[in-house]
Amino acid sequence: MKAERSLAEILRERGYRLTPQRMIVLEAVEASDHHISAEEIHTKAHARYPYMNISTVYRTLELLKELDLVAETDLGGGRLVYHPAGKAHHHHLVCRKCGKVQDIDRTVFERLRDELKDRYGFNAEFEHMGIFGTCEACRGQ
Amino acid sequence: MKAERSLAEILRERGYRLTPQRMIVLEAVEASDHHISAEEIHTKAHARYPYMNISTVYRTLELLKELDLVAETDLGGGRLVYHPAGKAHHHHLVCRKCGKVQDIDRTVFERLRDELKDRYGFNAEFEHMGIFGTCEACRGQ
DNA sequence: AATATTATTGCAATAGCTTGCATAAGCAAT
DNA sequence: ATTGCTTATGCAAGCTATTGCAATAATATT
Known part of the structure; x- marks a missing residue:
């Protein structure tokens, strides 16, 4: 059994801060049942939370990769796609x-x-x- | 011993045409002793032949990849690099x-x-x- | 050599992604 | 609750690469 650690906790112990944007980007990736692009994440996230810039999406994805919460893959098509890390x-x-x-x-x-x-x-x-x-x-x- | 086939020949038998731009892009890749970027190719090629657009460089590299004359590699740094194909x-x-x-x-x-x-x-x-x-x-x- | 055909180029616009910088906001200490 | 410190965001500009389209030029035919 793996202990569920909150995003807030994971961020704070590394000196990062919890922001609405970060929560919403992570939720968008986790909620998606397929590989999702940055543009799609932005569209979904922006609908929920208007203060959401595309460059923040990219920066947040970079951070979530570093935290091993999200994985990035090149499946062709000229865009990178994202999905929750740690799947089989x-x-x-x-x-x-x-x-x-x-x-x-x-x-x-x-x-x-x-x-x-x-x-x-x-x-x-x-x-x-x-x-x-x-x-x-x-x-x- | 591998027979040297001219670029003109290789192009023509597939219905492509020989152009100065194509010759010069290929020569730029072959002349370079290291992995060279599209931008560097464009700079070198443009110096030799002013009618040389960056988009032509990209399209030519695409073609030369298809012909197995040039190889493309991602070595990081946010840009792709090129070198002659068929090396060891x-x-x-x-x-x-x-x-x-x-x-x-x-x-x-x-x-x-x-x-x-x-x-x-x-x-x-x-x-x-x-x-x-x-x-x-x-x-x- | 001139002409017709069609591949190729240059240009400008566009896409995906990144980055510098001023402003905004999260967190800790008071 | 307020303040101060520092991280994070938004915006705009910039970078690498791609694409649509009209103009151009390479080849085949006459």
């Missing part, structure tokens, strides 16, 4: 042809991580990777 | 702390590629990946 699936196979996104387990990267560590002493961050390619259905063009 | 090294370990970039062999991704293929039927493109993390020297902060 951690990577995304993105088909260039049909656009389908399949979520996969993080474990597939573990062997590669180890190899980069052993061979180059490099500590790679493989989190919420968008992996582009061609899905099974689209194989033969 | 294919991926790049980018240290978030000191910014050092270490080029590595493509083979490290082969096992992962196979695994994604076997488990999900997914044909992943792992080419010229920028892999972010922490290098050996920066390990202990």
